[in-house]
Amino acid sequence: MAGRTRVPPSPLEAVREAGFFVQTEATRIALEQSREDLLALRVPAAEQALRDLAERPDGAVAAYYHLATAALLRVFLTDAGEAVAAFDGYTDSLAAALARRPETRWRRYLAAESRLQQALVAAKREKHVRAALLARSAYRQFAALQDEAPDFAEAYKGRGLLKMAIGSLPRGYRRLLRWLGFSGTVEAGLADLEVAAACSRYNREEALAVLGLTEVLMNLEPARGLERFSTLYAWHPDSPLFGYLYGFALLRERQGRRALEVLEAVAHRGDDPAYLYVDYADYYYAEALFLHDRFEEAIPVFLRYAARHPGPALKALTYLHLGLAHEMLGHREEARAYYEKVRATRALDSDVAAERQARLRLVRAMTPLDEALLRVENAFRSGRYAEAEALLATLPVDGARPDVRARAAFWQARLHHALGRFDEALEEYRKVMSLQPNDRDRYAPWSQLYIAAIYEQRGERERARRAYEAALAFGSTYDYHQTLEQQARAALEGLD
Template sequence: MLLFLLSANFSDCFCAPQLEGHLDQTLVAQHLTKNQQRAYAELLKLRPEPARALLRTEQPRSAGTLLVADCIDFTELMISQDANRYAAVVQAQDERLATLAESPEPGPLRAYARAEIRLHQAAAQVAFEHEVQGAWSLRQAYQQMQATVKRYPDYLPARKTLGMMQFFIGALPEGYRWFLKLLGLAGSVEVGLQNLRVAAQRPNDFQTEAQIILALIHETYYKQGEESSRFIQQLTQQQSDNLLFAYLAISINKRLHHTDQALAAYRSRPSGAGYLPIAYLHHMVADLLLYQGQYAASQRENLLFLQEYRGTHYRKDAAFKLYLASWLSGDQASAERYRRQIDAAGRTVLEEDTYAQRFFDDQQPLNRTLTRARLQIDGGYYREALTTLESFATTAHTSLRDRLEAPYRRARAYHGLQQLDSARYFYARTVALAGDAPYYFAPQSALQLGYLYQMQGQTRLAKTYFQKALTYPKHEYKNSTDTKAKLALESIKQ
């Protein structure tokens, strides 16, 4: 289910039982067979065909074989985003679920496999625009996983998946409450983390998966990126032939603004026969090269991405980045062609695509100096960004957007340099200037001020700014900003 977390951006109704259960140990000891474990290990390396080959010697109707086989199909579908595979994958899931429903196989693995495959199906249905079916499948998966944990409280894989669902359902912004109520779902961030920690700390067939999910949550929502990065680096050192671990190293270093490390991880990634092609890697690397000002190389990578990718997400974002590379390199004809391409293809489900579409719709020209500074900051080149910003000056004709972006970029650069007094000053200036302007600079500034004051132990001020971040109307990054502010407020209460 790790690929569900990597590909999706989803009061507690489950009270976590104590670990000291009194179960029949023949049930508790039920695991994947050695061959099934090896197949799953190959899948975690993103080597689906070697994984399938290992399963061919296994009992085809056993719960472990059905589960790992479904993980293989699901991983290929979600990474490729190939709509031509969707119907066959869902049909195979239905057949596996029917086989498990009729199986006399006892123990927790069968119950877990049913709930896990149903959750795979929910993720696939939502990803391929069958949202109603996906919502119903999610409800079934959640209830089945709850029942599995209740019956087998010591079966840690079920705690891993239930904990993940509890966390993400509990973390959803308030705007989704009506949807959750309609489905009869309630999550809990605290209980979800508790279940994930248990599954991550104690040996089980899916312990590594639980550890990775927990590390990604800590990095994304709790400002523990360096710790999570070190953990991912340890994994890549232990398994240099693991493409998933290399992908995670690239991704987490990119989010932490460690461009050089991310590019090094990309260049040393394993490749060759058996590995699943990941078109999205080209898109990530295109961003990294854009941060460095390597515009032609960035264009080549995004064009490769658009050529190889089968999905509908990130297409608008790729066209926007192609526009930026052409525009910043002085190729106005290509820039205009890519600008029009933003509106021509793809969806606006993801925030990156929404931002690109808004740029197209607003028809408001970007400021070249601020854009260069933004890319330098995204790449972790903070001193260079401050040097770039020195050439920016407002005039009577400067747009409100640019007037807000300038102090925000300075705040981000000073924050990256750990010059926190200067960062706080420019974040506060952005908030004061913004009013109700429909841009993300002020809500992001409020969020960052909350983090800075929380780090200093000034919880009252931190709470004030987290709450303020939630008050801004719809902006490009509202969902992720609101989720982070909500989780930060919950952490203050604890």
């Protein structure tokens, strides 16, 4: 593939049996090219080559597994209903092809992988009971395979993902699952994924991507997660998927300028029919523009995402940002029209918070102080710390409402924290909590979480533990409580 830096071979490759029941060199070469196209997200070309591969005597298993994987990508990246039907069909064809093969570890592995893929699709479609049953079946198959063949590196990705999912659940659910014979922690899942990333021939990129997302989203080792995405992007520079993931991680880690560069490059592939485009890249490119106060440029990109993506993902945030962008440009009536469109169609942190903020903005226009605070937040979240500090120094917060003063103190604390000024950060976080904004605002509980993080960074483990537990004691009425609870539980697990 043009521009790709080859991944060094795994030290275990020489002793592996033929993967996917491939027996001939011609079939192996055809499979490798199809995988190259799939990783680059040239899905139409990959699908055609895989359909041809299915006609080879030793190619059916490999073809149907990767066709199911391509359909899985379409399900998650496009929300298109027809992709689910295609996935179901390829899964059935894979099962039939496997039934004609001898009982080997590759057959058991692919059966477990297929169960895991089906569980992911069921969860995406919110068929939670079916997803749980399929995940249980996959867990048992992976566990048996690892017990029998601990050197079979391909199996570590799937079971690692399942262990990590179990470890992310509340403790009560985990106790029940242990009683039923299923155990797992985030730490154990990450360890299995590390094996897959280092030794697997076919799951290396996927394992690296899951590791990176976990480290970034759960704030475990975000710098390491960002490095993983940088590696994937270097291996596959023309892949919209890895470009999107790298840009997303850069934005999360407040490297706004580099995020803009990467996401803009991905956005330019949006009209190329050779690629399965990642619509989400449009959303995050628009967000990167918004965070740099480039509101006029952000609006058409947000609108493109709203028009192109058929599902509900990120739609509430899209319409909220369109409203805020118009309001920052002085277009109050246009802003109101977009605020009216914000609906929390899913019980996700971001959707619920977006709807609440939109309702607030419908009844209360942004004041000059609100606008200044938004620019402070944008400057901080895009990594423009000097600009954020200068803006904070001029904020006229004396006499403002307690919730406004809490917001100002929160972003001042975040800035101190990011710059390593921990004592000043602790003082500001405590100020936020003393202001006691209403129980829907996130600033007090998140301040408590960041206080815990500072204690942990300082090596004060017992103080950190108590502070994380205090963050979890805030209840579940405030914005982004699910994310806080997940991060706090993962941090407590790491302290055990």
